[in-house]
Amino acid sequence: MIDYAKLALQKHKELRGKISTVNKDGLDTKEQLSTYYSPGVGAVSSYVAEHPDELRDYTWTNNLVAVISDGSAVLGLGNIGPEGAMPVMEGKAMLFKHFAGIDAVPIILDVHTPDEIVAAVTAIAKSFGGINLEDIAAPQCFEIEERLKATLPIPIMHDDQHGTAIVTLAGLINSCKITDRKLSDCKIVLVGSGAAGTAIAHLLNEYAHPEIICVDSKGILYKGREGINSEKEKLLAYTNPHNVEGSLEDALTGADVFIGVSQPGLLTAEMVKTMAKDPIIFALSNPVPEIMPDIALAAGAAVIATGRSDFPNQVNNALAFPGIFRGALDNRVRSITNTHKIKAAEVIASLVESPTRETIIPPVGDSRLVPEIAKVIT
């Protein structure tokens, strides 16, 4: 068993950073210096100043994404601040390059209110062809992404929300195939209404309008419950149509699908047994899922997906974001829409020709993912 904590500390210190920049041409001759810098570059600057829409044709912005975080919700570590976020953002930049050939620059923000974050990102946005927001805590992440999308003409995606939602939808599409269900007829219990949970609910509703019941630390989310914030009010606009109250156990009785983006061990075998026949379980708490796969299967689960690479059916954002940004950049998409997300989920699902309970989503290394997803982001 590899001690990844130790190995990671070792390798990071040894490499002193995981990414680097390179020049696309030499600067050894006077001709090169005069072409790429003064005086030649002056003509390019003048031209681009007069034709700002062509900025991407003349600069690296056509293939460039910023990976931006304020460090308020880093992996499972919580609000550890911008410095702590940097290794993850640099890792994400590596993923962009490795999977999609996209240049990515990690940016950590030392400001934390939505106003300040929106101001900082807006100020630097023209430097990039797209923006991947990462590891920003809920509920601020919703407002920040919405406001940036409303004003900036480049693709912006908070991956913790939408990457997870897209891959979850892809997995559910194939899980329904296996269990002979229609997603629109499913009763889905969704536990955890942070960034990922909220985005999953919105996307499932957009796609198939199933019956969704959200559950958080206070139990079932229902109209009239005390202390509902505006994001939860948005969820209540379409979830819990019969406005039932109660606990997770109450919600689960007869449910077709459990989706957890909450905490380790929340789901017991007993609860699984109260669900509908052949229940579908997405236990996405990471690294320790809401229920371990062997327990879920023994209790009757037809499909179990987790966030882990050492079990089958890993719900991994890296299935979605590389292709989405590849397509958004190549096709000069100005905004990533729900339609894009649904199409991406359908592509991911379709890449598994014959879904089985152990293969509802393709592996991260599937080389068809990026080009096929990119095609539908237009």
Place this chain on the structure above:
Amino acid sequence: MIDYAKLALQKHKELRGKISTVNKDGLDTKEQLSTYYSPGVGAVSSYVAEHPDELRDYTWTNNLVAVISDGSAVLGLGNIGPEGAMPVMEGKAMLFKHFAGIDAVPIILDVHTPDEIVAAVTAIAKSFGGINLEDIAAPQCFEIEERLKATLPIPIMHDDQHGTAIVTLAGLINSCKITDRKLSDCKIVLVGSGAAGTAIAHLLNEYAHPEIICVDSKGILYKGREGINSEKEKLLAYTNPHNVEGSLEDALTGADVFIGVSQPGLLTAEMVKTMAKDPIIFALSNPVPEIMPDIALAAGAAVIATGRSDFPNQVNNALAFPGIFRGALDNRVRSITNTHKIKAAEVIASLVESPTRETIIPPVGDSRLVPEIAKVIT
């Protein structure tokens, strides 16, 4: 004669950007993914969050500079905005990589007041090991740099100011050697009190306290003149000790040195003839200098330097900034001081073993520049 405008437009469009990112290691195996991203990176993030001073030991920030501009004073093009600035900033990033092996990321700002620029740069500063401010108009550039230096614990340098000042000082040190002068005894006429002119005056005063007379579009700068802004008041604290009034011609009579960072053709042969014997001329307006070298030499100039690569003695910032940031990053310098700038100028001057009127500064390609300058930035 190469048409660099045409060639530059062609090559920029062909390459679609001049820089790119690369990963320092592969991500092909599960072990690599788990080391550089989840779960291994979590240990690095936790560690860095607890030891933020060690951020640079574990991330690319140890070798990373941001090249930041709001596009308000791009090359000779003026206030052409952030898009127009991008090709120059990307070119500067190339120079950083080529000359000093430093990773550099161009950032263009879509905000323009000092408050907004300071806020945006402060918000993103932890993402970088150093900040090169570029092509920001005077007088805002002074306030912006000062405020950022006062609060951020990383090296920050507005290169248009200090790069030019450092190389000018280096050239003057050797020009004085050739003409058997002491810089402290020189009478220097400095025309143009924008970013570069102001920084040159400050650095010369710090180094040798010569007699400096500043001249701008309204003539000699003197105490009591109308409409003096705070930056010009700072200049008046030590320039023009006899508080003379008058025109450029008046200032030049008997002067040892002319330094122009102003406009083409400002200096005539007649004016040169009124200067002291063996005058030193730095005609740095670019691409067309204040006086052409052949005219200056015919009028009696002992030394003529310009900003152009096709004449001898090119005053080029690229002689200074690569080594300065190389040293600042390697030696974990938290602020670039006047002492650093003076030492850098002395190093540059010292690399010309036997200065002649045609060689007062080394060529940009001199491979000793970066390591020798870096040694004194401690």
